[in-house]
Amino acid sequence: MLPKKNRPMLANGDRVLKDAFKDVGKYIELPARRAFLQRSMTLGGLALLTGCSITDDESVEAALLTMSRFNDKVQGWLFDPKLLAPTYPESMMTRPFPFNAYYDEDEVREVDAAAFRLEVSGLVADKHAWTLDELHALPQVDQVTRHICVEGWSAIGKWGGVPFATFLRRVGADLGAKYVGFKCADDYYTSIDMATALHPQTQLTLSYDGQTLPPRYGFPMKLRMPTKLGYKNPKHIQAIFVTNNYPGGYWEDQGYNWFGGS
Amino acid sequence: MSKETAVIHPPWLRVTHWVNVVAVVILVMSGWRIYNASPIFPFVIPKEIALGGWLGGAIQWHFAAMWLLAANGLIYLAFNIFSGRLRRKFFSLSPRAIVADLLAALKGKLSHDDLSHYNAVQRAAYLFVIADTIVLVLSGLVLWKSVQFPVLRELLGGYEAARRIHFIAMSALVAFVGVHLVMVALVPRTLVAMIRGR
Numbered sequence: 476m477l478p479k480k481n482r483p484m485l486a487n488g489d490r491v492l493k494d495a496f497k498d499v500g501k502y503i504e505l506p507a508r509r510a511f512l513q514r515s516m517t518l519g520g521l522a523l524l525t526g527c528s529i530t531d532d533e534s535v536e537a538a539l540l541t542m543s544r545f546n547d548k549v550q551g552w553l554f555d556p557k558l559l560a561p562t563y564p565e566s567m568m569t570r571p572f573p574f575n576a577y578y579d580e581d582e583v584r585e586v587d588a589a590a591f592r593l594e595v596s597g598l599v600a601d602k603h604a605w606t607l608d609e610l611h612a613l614p615q616v617d618q619v620t621r622h623i624c625v626e627g628w629s630a631i632g633k634w635g636g637v638p639f640a641t642f643l644r645r646v647g648a649d650l651g652a653k654y655v656g657f658k659c660a661d662d663y664y665t666s667i668d669m670a671t672a673l674h675p676q677t678q679l680t681l682s683y684d685g686q687t688l689p690p691r692y693g694f695p696m697k698l699r700m701p702t703k704l705g706y707k708n709p710k711h712i713q714a715i716f717v718t719n720n721y722p723g724g725y726w727e728d729q730g731y732n733w734f735g736g737s
Numbered sequence: 738m739s740k741e742t743a744v745i746h747p748p749w750l751r752v753t754h755w756v757n758v759v760a761v762v763i764l765v766m767s768g769w770r771i772y773n774a775s776p777i778f779p780f781v782i783p784k785e786i787a788l789g790g791w792l793g794g795a796i797q798w799h800f801a802a803m804w805l806l807a808a809n810g811l812i813y814l815a816f817n818i819f820s821g822r823l824r825r826k827f828f829s830l831s832p833r834a835i836v837a838d839l840l841a842a843l844k845g846k847l848s849h850d851d852l853s854h855y856n857a858v859q860r861a862a863y864l865f866v867i868a869d870t871i872v873l874v875l876s877g878l879v880l881w882k883s884v885q886f887p888v889l890r891e892l893l894g895g896y897e898a899a900r901r902i903h904f905i906a907m908s909a910l911v912a913f914v915g916v917h918l919v920m921v922a923l924v925p926r927t928l929v930a931m932i933r934g935r
Binding site for chain 1: 771772774775777791792793794796797798800801804880882883884885887890896897900
């Protein structure tokens with residue numbers, strides 16, 4: 476499905492070439508997505524059974540996306556802001572705790588602690604950039620909880636840091652806003668609903684297992700939420716913003732469910 | 738009504754049966770792709786028979802079709818229970834009758850003259866698959882929302898146990914479908930009955 480393929484090369488040849496490269500680039504970047512479309516074609520047999528004509532890939536994808544948005548709403552409705560995720564004794568911790576990211580472990584970003592400043596923006600009263608020392612001066616708590624990956628596996632870890640609700644109140648965030656977004660040093664980005672942001676177990680994490688959060692787990696800080704799947708827990712956070720405009724996310728923009736609750 | 742025109746399967750049963758087929762096929766095939774992302778047993782499912790292409794696509798299919806399965810299943814159960822059909826068709830059922838009918842079936846002596854009458858093996862198999870589907874839905878709820886359903890989670894032995902229960906219940910469902918299809922192939926009139934009702 477290369478839409479530009481048959482276009483005659485007229486006056487603006489460069490532009491046509493550029494478009495063609497862009498199209499090819501799309502396929503190189505998202506081979507899995509292409510397979511997803513091909514696979515949905517094999518559902519022709521099912522379409523016969525239902526009597527609908529599911530022949531258009533785009534309409535299938537649109538329907539699935541509509542269902543995913545519906546599932547966001549259901550999860551928001553199911554989410555109990557007071558219900559706590561189970562906690563475990565330290566003896567049940569998974570050792571070593573698995574590394575997971577959209578890149579391999581040898582590509583983990585190193586962030587310079589001394590130069591680091593956490594940016595805070597959007598619907599907040601106090602937009603000053605935070606040093607790590609300032610964050611360490613806030614009240615800290617530890618929790619041993621289960622991290623559940625969208626792939627299905629789970630692992631128990633011990634994270635320590637500032638309850639995120641404490642941080643949001645400290646910066647005077649508009650707690651009635653819809654979203655809190657995150658931008659990370661590893662070019663990852665994601666966003667969460669305000670109800671989860673204020674959940675008592677949602678934590679701006681600065682340590683793992685009593686040690687400074689190591690780079691592979693997201694130095695200098697990650698957001699740890701035992702009420703959401705792993706991909707909703709950003710690492711190497713550089714900027715936090717409060718907004719009413721849907722910010723999306725790295726995986727969410729490719730088709731993972733946005734709410735990603737557990 | 739003569740025997741030829743008597744309705745074997747009422748319309749609501751036929752509709753819910755075929756909607757269930759669609760939901761189960763989507764859920765099982767997309768579930769296989771989800772399983773492959775992090776297998777709990779030492780094998781993966783061939784990607785040729787898995788649905789969704791990549792994990793995100795498979796999850797989209799799975800979490801769309803789950804509503805179809807659940808809503809359709811509730812409609813089926815409500816009709817079945819409140820019409821009295823469940824009691825009429827499936828009970829009484831005794832282990833002795835199941836063994837006797839199983840032996841008769843293996844000897845080729847089980848009658849299929851009256852398709853509106855379920856023999857003891859059929860009764861046991863259909864009741865099993867209803868119960869198995871309920872287990873699939875409940876373990877699926879724990880996988881989807883383990884924090885939000887604490888009682889269910891603890892009943893099933895926690896998140897990791899629920900993964901295994903979900904997979905084993907899927908396997909049992911697929912095994913049922915396999916036997917079911919063989920039986921339909923042996924007595925093709927049953928397929929006609931499930932489409933036309935008689």
